[in-house]
Amino acid sequence: MAAITMKNIVKQYGDGFPAVNDVSIDVADGEFMILVGPSGCGKSTLLRMIVGLEDITSGDMMIGERRVNDLAPRERNLAMVFQNYALYPHLTVYENIAFPLRLAKKPDSEVDRLVREASATLELDEHLERKPGNLSGGQRQRVAMGRAIVRQADAFLFDEPLSNLDAKLRGQMRTEIARLQKRLGITTVYVTHDQTEAMTLGDRVAVLKRGLLQQLATPRELYENPGNLFVAGFIGSPPMNFLPATVEGNRVQLPFGSVEIPAEKAERAAGRGLLIAGIRPEHFEDASLAAAEGRSGSTFSANVDAVEWLGNETYAYIPFEAPDEVKQQLHQLEKDLDGEAMRTQLVVSLDGASRIVEGQDAEIWVDGRRIHLFDPASGENLTVDHSRAGRIPGTEVSA
Amino acid sequence: MGNGIRNRIGIIVGCVLIMVWCLLPVVWIISLSFKSETAITNGSPGFFPSDGGGAGWDNYQAVWDNEQFRRAILNSIGISLIATLLSVVVATLAAYAIARLEFRGKKAVLTIALAIAMFPVVSLVGPLFDMWRAIGLYDTWPGLIIPYMSFTLPLAIWTLSAFFREIPWEMEQAAQVDGATSWQAFRKVIVPLAAPGVFTAAILTFFFAWNDFVFGISLTSTENARPIPASLSFFVGSDPFNRPASLLAAGAVIATVPIVIIVLIFQRKIVAGLTSGAVKG
Numbered sequence: 016m017a018a019i020t021m022k023n024i025v026k027q028y029g030d031g032f033p034a035v036n037d038v039s040i041d042v043a044d045g046e047f048m049i050l051v052g053p054s055g056c057g058k059s060t061l062l063r064m065i066v067g068l069e070d071i072t073s074g075d076m077m078i079g080e081r082r083v084n085d086l087a088p089r090e091r092n093l094a095m096v097f098q099n100y101a102l103y104p105h106l107t108v109y110e111n112i113a114f115p116l117r118l119a120k121k122p123d124s125e126v127d128r129l130v131r132e133a134s135a136t137l138e139l140d141e142h143l144e145r146k147p148g149n150l151s152g153g154q155r156q157r158v159a160m161g162r163a164i165v166r167q168a169d170a171f172l173f174d175e176p177l178s179n180l181d182a183k184l185r186g187q188m189r190t191e192i193a194r195l196q197k198r199l200g201i202t203t204v205y206v207t208h209d210q211t212e213a214m215t216l217g218d219r220v221a222v223l224k225r226g227l228l229q230q231l232a233t234p235r236e237l238y239e240n241p242g243n244l245f246v247a248g249f250i251g252s253p254p255m256n257f258l259p260a261t262v263e264g265n266r267v268q269l270p271f272g273s274v275e276i277p278a279e280k281a282e283r284a285a286g287r288g289l290l291i292a293g294i295r296p297e298h299f300e301d302a303s304l305a306a307a308e309g310r311s312g313s314t315f316s317a318n319v320d321a322v323e324w325l326g327n328e329t330y331a332y333i334p335f336e337a338p339d340e341v342k343q344q345l346h347q348l349e350k351d352l353d354g355e356a357m358r359t360q361l362v363v364s365l366d367g368a369s370r371i372v373e374g375q376d377a378e379i380w381v382d383g384r385r386i387h388l389f390d391p392a393s394g395e396n397l398t399v400d401h402s403r404a405g406r407i408p409g410t411e412v413s414a
Numbered sequence: 415m416g417n418g419i420r421n422r423i424g425i426i427v428g429c430v431l432i433m434v435w436c437l438l439p440v441v442w443i444i445s446l447s448f449k450s451e452t453a454i455t456n457g458s459p460g461f462f463p464s465d466g467g468g469a470g471w472d473n474y475q476a477v478w479d480n481e482q483f484r485r486a487i488l489n490s491i492g493i494s495l496i497a498t499l500l501s502v503v504v505a506t507l508a509a510y511a512i513a514r515l516e517f518r519g520k521k522a523v524l525t526i527a528l529a530i531a532m533f534p535v536v537s538l539v540g541p542l543f544d545m546w547r548a549i550g551l552y553d554t555w556p557g558l559i560i561p562y563m564s565f566t567l568p569l570a571i572w573t574l575s576a577f578f579r580e581i582p583w584e585m586e587q588a589a590q591v592d593g594a595t596s597w598q599a600f601r602k603v604i605v606p607l608a609a610p611g612v613f614t615a616a617i618l619t620f621f622f623a624w625n626d627f628v629f630g631i632s633l634t635s636t637e638n639a640r641p642i643p644a645s646l647s648f649f650v651g652s653d654p655f656n657r658p659a660s661l662l663a664a665g666a667v668i669a670t671v672p673i674v675i676i677v678l679i680f681q682r683k684i685v686a687g688l689t690s691g692a693v694k695g
Contacts, residue, residue, distance in 0.1 A: 066591055067590075067591075068587050068590070068591070087590070087595075088587070088590040088591045089590055089591070089592075089593040089594060089595065093591065094591070094592075095588070095591045097584045097587070097588055098584075099582065099584055101582065101584035101585055101587070101588035103585065103588075103589075103603055103607075104607065105606040105607060105609075114589070114592050114602075115592040115593050118592060118593040118594050118598065119593055162588075162592065166592075166593075
């Protein structure tokens with residue numbers, strides 16, 4: 016077992032395109048690290064550089080105390096689970112799991128013991144003599160994991176291991192992976208584009224965009240203190256709402272009205288002109304329900320365009336007009352997030368008990384303390400709490 | 415239901431027609447090989463030997479007792495197997511490189527290989543005859559193995575590189591991460607997966623070498639290296655003015671047996687869809 020340290024890792028392809036650009040991540044011994052981002056952000060490339068399937072243009076890759084930049088994959092002692100599992104179809108499940116041990120020339124008795132141990136852990140005992148072609152997706156996934164855990168590898172690497180499974184199985188396997196990792200206590204790097212996996216599995220999460228590290232923090236820190244617009248928009252579902260805003264004193268002027276925010280936040284954003292306010296859907300509430308609970312905050316009235324009632328909660332959609340400057344930035348953000356450019360609308364998540372009706376004006380409550388304010392030009396979060404935001408490259412000086 | 419039955423009848427009738435069309439010559443050769451020499455000379459049109467015209471196993475016995483014929487069989491088996499083995503080994507390595515590596519002149523290699531395959535065999539016989547005599551390869555096994563290889567390699571390389579391209583990259587990468595060297599990954603993962611392709615290439619090569627007549631007759635002069643097709647044409651029997659049709663037929667049948675055996679052995683290895691299950695289907 017070992018820590019993995021990436022120092023200023025750069026991957027440049029022949030055409031000069033930097034797929035990974037100056038990324039530094041330290042994975043502690045036994046830590047579960049997630050690399051997340053939209054497609055093409057370089058997360059898989061980074062993983063493949065750790066395991067040695069991709070050359071490193073510059074920077075240092077350290078596993079434990081060893082610099083492994085120039086070592087072949089087999090010399091790095093890492094175990095990897097591929098997105099498509101990459102099982103050996105001509106070998107039985109048993110031989111698939113035994114493959115790394117056979118290569119290491121372990122004696123037969125030990126191979127047998129280790130394979131049976133791994134298969135018991137993954138409940139593959141009754142499938143050991145079958146070929147991968149006769150297994151279901153979930154079983155193949157488990158065989159791929161078996162092949163990884165059977166060796167005493169320094170770390171596990173996962174490359175979107177659950178993306179080929181259906182939703183239900185994905186949930187089960189996710190829990191299974193988390194449990195396994197905790198039990199084995201082995202350093203793990205896990206690549207995914209699914210933010211649910213990122214939030215639930217990771218001790219820490221590294222968010223990447225176009226080869227650049229955006230923020231490296233715990234899931235909670237990412238959620239509560241996103242470093243910039245991209246992270247804010249990427250983490251959370253439904254995503255954070257972005258609204259044009261101007262700060263006047265202790266109040267933020269939004270398209271629907273003005274909301275009071277803490278003085279400390281207002282101070283940091285003062286005198287910046289037009290800003291983008293980010294508010295998560297769940298920080299809104301039906302004003303009548305909020306008042307009943309005695310929650311403090313501002314309320315505003317807006318025309319509700321559409322309502323989706325899900326039982327435990329209700330999503331209400333409120334369209335608004337944004338100035339061109341903000342619109343452009345939001346449009347770019349949508350593109351970065353692999354999304355479709357859609358209309359500017361507010362998505363608010365209300366309690367299921369709310370009686371708000373489509374097409375009518377509704378009184379909405381908003382929690383002013385949870386508002387984030389972003390610089391529209393740089394996307395930087397002006398109101399971020401640096402002591403609780405992990406590491407945000409480019410802002411360490413001010414932290 | 416009626417439709418299904420009609421379909422099946424149609425398929426059966428079609429199959430029978432094709433079988434008759436393809437197998438009639440073969441069956442007729444077998445029929446000839448069991449007739450006596452005189453019966454054929456006098457005319458024996460029936461499929462089964464006429465009364466007293468049957469020769470039993472005599473023809474086979476006669477052919478087998480012929481020293482020249484036995485040598486020819488040995489030559490053919492030896493030359494074809496060696497050519498096949500070398501060709502498949504070289505083609506496997508070459509095709510792997512072509513499928514996996516990016517190198518200068520890759521297109522050129524493939525194009526030249528194809529051009530060689532299209533080259534008319536006959537046009538090379540003259541130059542080869544001259545060259546082989548000069549360097550002492552005339553009438554030797556290598557003198558036939560080399561031209562067989564050069565004509566079967568292109569096809570084998572094309573077939574195999576198509577197979578290698580079908581095998582996902584991840585298979586090798588997984589093997590390498592699991593601790594295999596490039597060579598181990600190739601031998602333990604890639605070659606077994608490409609086995610159907612390897613055996614297809616082997617069958618094609620063996621066919622070419624076994625059936626070749628032009629090289630066989632031009633580049634040999636004695637039983638030293640003369641393969642069976644060439645040898646059959648020299649098979650004159652006791653009477654030079656009367657070709658021994660029944661003996662030739664028996665010889666032809668014997669010459670067919672090894673190829674049937676080889677195909678039956680290799681065919682078992684060509685299991686389609688061996689790669690299924692490697693990745694999420």
